[in-house]
Amino acid sequence: MPARPDNRTLLPLPAGPARRRIALTHTHPSSALPPDAAHVDAVVIGAGAAGLFCAAQASARGATVLLIDHASAVAEKVRISGGGRANFTNQWLDVRAPHKHFVGDNPAFCRSALSRFTPQDFIALVDAHGIAHHEKHKGQLFCDHSAQDLIDMLLALCGRGPGQVSRWQPCRVTAVQALNASRTETSSSTSIPPSSSSSERETADTGIHPARYRVTTERGSVLATSVVVATGGLSIPKIGASDFGLRLAQQFGLRVLPTRPGLVPLTFDAQDWAPFVPLAGVALPVRISTVPAPASDAAPATNPAASAQAGTRPGKAGQDGKGAAAKRAGPVSFDEDLLFTHRGLSGPAVLQISSYWQPGTPLTLNLLPEVDLADELLRAKASSRKRVANELARWLPARLADAWCARDPVWQRAIDQVPDKALQQLAASLQRWQLTPSGTEGYRKAEVTLGGVDTRELSQQTLEAKSRPGLFFIGEVVDITGWLGGYNFQWAWASAHACAQALPLAGDVPAQG
Template structure:
């Protein structure tokens, strides 16, 4: 039997970081993963350069059934803390926009740094190694976990589940963490794909499918179809780029809003934010004899203008011939385009999973569950960040909080 102080299951961002931090505090740590490669999400993130944190991360950029749960961990391990770790490893990085930080060279720099931290903590790594079963037995009033793996039986008083969510199964995502949570009686918030393109179907999308590849800055929100003005005023609104695809909408704006979107809800898009469309169109009517599509092309991309007016014969005329009512209706629709997705591209293209282990069954200070000695960190927990480095910051912060707790509990067990 192989005995350790801690077993960390899952060698992604949260698991690697937590294992290294725990090992550097003197714990005998085993890090296990079913894949022969570590941190595939890090490797593919940010176009291969890893958007490893956001300089401006606060609890306000995270979704959870309990939005206050993430406060403790985020306050104790900040973006600046991770930046200083990169600097100690001489990893160059840069800021793109909105606080998003990327490696100058490659995401491999972050992976190699995390592996170096594990090596410094003398962490034992088993890959590939599958977990067949896990159970807990009481020994002298203390929990002891026995784990049957493809490399033999493991025993440890503390186990950390860092196996992520369901997003991107082709790089190894599974429901292992959720199954372990259920096994030990922990509650789950229903998982769903997030930071994911939205899809549309039917003839209504045909005019826009031909716009695949077109991008433009927009404002976007979602909510109930019958949302009141008061509800809309409180809605989360993102100002980002939208991208048309053959199947629907993508780009940062849509990825952001997808985390909040629910089946049956519309998304509302302002295609010309910061512009008084009605006033500009009415002014053009008085001074121009151009076609409406041509005038519209000065406000939105010309391909979008052409697609828009092609749907309505009343708009296929010189702007001087249009009625004020028609132009005002056009401005209203462009500024508040409402359309209802039929779904999303699903976990295969989702960057993260919303939902997971219910935070009501976890300690926000330690990440320990109500099952003594069993911890959950990273994406497997019902805490999900916005697009832009926030989810990696949650991985570092939850992993750090957990590692501190593991060391403190090891001292308690030794007394």
């Protein structure tokens, strides 16, 4: 067994740029295991939020766990989340209706895990460790001081159970090999035969070492009853995100759904967006929707400037959208803050809608969702001689009001000189602004990854692969994506807990032959 490291030096989950195929069989099988090989109850690959918590929960049951990660720092995504204060859960989570807060081909898949480990359960842990926290917005909980407090808690939990958590970090996994036949043969084109090593077959068959997998790394090999894949998604590659877990799933014959960036800023064609570049940094509360406002049959607008100028009434959107979100979600709206950027739009409203937006489809923005703007402008006309932009500045940031009125010479007049119809068109342009993004800022700025291991391949109670006993997938690598605001971390905790409670310990697994 590897020596147990000092808990203060625990570590997390990045990867190198090379996209190497994971070896599932050995090219040079040996008759004996390397001297550093050992048997553990579970190898957990990935020391991010889900991996650390799974290791801690398994250790609490008495399991021997080897935590492996190619990074040299622990839980880096936890550290940078929430502006460095870790938005670690959300009190508004409705575990009875997870589809309200999660996206995926089957959002209901997460109900079982979330109902058995709730936000209140994790809050109790945080409280027990004396971590001060506060609610910031819509149920979002943050550490008062630093995300490091949360990381320290996870590390402490790893060292507190009756079991043992050892770590190999930084360390790359180079091969994962199944030692026993799967419960159900898959149709994968990748063959994963039993080990050709007679000594390995013997230990697996006799039950002396109930190992079902051999994990080979840069530091050597280890036998494990279970392998837990907690390698996260593709978002934020600068901290080492990789597709390791997705490739591993595919090579074990599991279906992986297409991935794309989620909770990500949206971009627009540079020429179309040019009029709005000076607004970079302007923020305001808005209502953003994946479908246009009702009662319209106009064609979708693709040029945001043209739409803003003409006050285009939006048409039917989402007809050509592909993916589960487009097919199942229907109309989706968020009332949140929006931020103008040099390349497009960001802020909580845009990050939220990005998980539902489908390329090529328009979005509808209401820049003043709480105001009957047409009525207010007509009232102002009767009693004011101010410029229209000055009147708009009662509700909008002044820079935005000026830029918007510059779109049409009529809107640049004193309000009492503007025809009623033009004021109504101005109101429509601000409250039914339809625009079609050209893309996103990609994984480098995405907070999460949409898609991943198909939930139909996994048990919703345990997160174990149905066709590969002892192989588990938890956290972001699975096709479950939460809203902005702590939901993804709660999925990490809940899926890790469900997996840890299901991990068989030594002696639990009958001899297989």
